[in-house]
Amino acid sequence: MRLVRILILTIGIAVAISGGLPLAKRGLSVVRAAVGDSKPEVQLNVTNARPREVEESTQQSIIRDYGRAWQGMGTALANNQMGPLNENFTGFALDKLKQRVKDQQQNGLTTRVIDRGHKLDAVFYSQDGSAIEVRDTATVETQVLEGQTLIHSDEAQVHYYAVLTGAEDRWKVRVLESSEK
């Protein structure tokens, strides 16, 4: 009889832990995303890069700067700030994201991007080493808030095409476009 009790208690604890851990993890990631301090995990594969091979040092820079760009975008969209965008984006990507922040501000919306990592595949690296294009398979949770009210939430694996160009001290994202394919 005692053995059965212990067994039931053990199962109960196991169920509580299995349910509670992911919940706590999720809660933590939401908090992190809200304050914008989570640097996403980025992996880069360069075997398909053409017409030039990607140097080791460039690979490290791309991993660092693409991660920073997503972190900056997360902060910008969560707090409706332009600053983090200017540091990491340029060209069309910057124009579009600034417009998004402006529109969010106007309509009382914010977006939390809970970033669960990126798998990058370099598909183009220019002969002169000034531009690189990557195909990104990103796992992201997107939450749209109206004021403090959550009005949409989804988690998905999304494909992005990103073009990065060399700037003064880092690579900046010039094009960032999600695609269904």
Next chain:
Amino acid sequence: MRRISFWIATFVLCWVAANWAHGAELRIPQNATAGQSLTIGAGAGGTLYLVGPGQVIKRKVQGGEDVQISGDELRNAGRWIAIVRGGGGDQSQVFWVRPGKAENVNFLARPSRVPVNKPGVISGVAFVFDKSQNLVIDPTKVNFSLSVGSAHAEHTATSSNGVAWVTSSSAPKAGAAQFVASLPDVQVRRVIEQVASDPCNLKMKVIQREKGKVTVETDPVRDCTGNAVPDGTIVTFTQTDSTGRSVVDARIKKGIARAQLPAESNARISVASGVVLGNEIRLGGGQ
């Protein structure tokens, strides 16, 4: 009879309920394209938000009413979220907007200045965009042409992941080369300055000898394909004699470099430009 009436009433009720439920659903076409209008069934009505990659659209809608989004408004391709608030609960749905047709090219041509007659030194990269600056991922044919004077080279490349590129050799003739990337309705032009390459057959002669000085001068300096080497290029004259070595760096002026050296007997004068060596002259003993 009562039974038949019962079944008819049940069917009508179900049909009305299904219709009402369908009307209350958020309905978005699955073939939306950037720059083209879009009709959305906003269900029970309320406030409709369309949250796109680079914009947010907000509309107040009445229940059962369709919302028309114009092509000018729907500018960004990518993943969008449609959210309807109020009118019987919140609803949201993810939908995709494809890029429009290729209408713009972002063209990078490198380098801006290049020596003539060098293989594979010019590279052209074209990123293909639609009219709203969305990267067009579908393969698109981009025509590249490089022309200087009457020399003309053309190449067609198909874009992959939104980018097409070519490498090309520089032409044998110096001048401003027009490097053009084009789609059927758009052309982007870049200028690449093709300059003479290293000098070829560098030759000098003595043109004057008086008062202990000797003046030497090159023939017009040209590269191996006959292009005049630009003025300002350095030509080095070196004289070696019993007292030591004298070196004069002279710039090419009007196609010719000239230098004045001490006229020592049995001196040897040589000429060079960059890595190219020219002829040698011996003073006091003939050439």
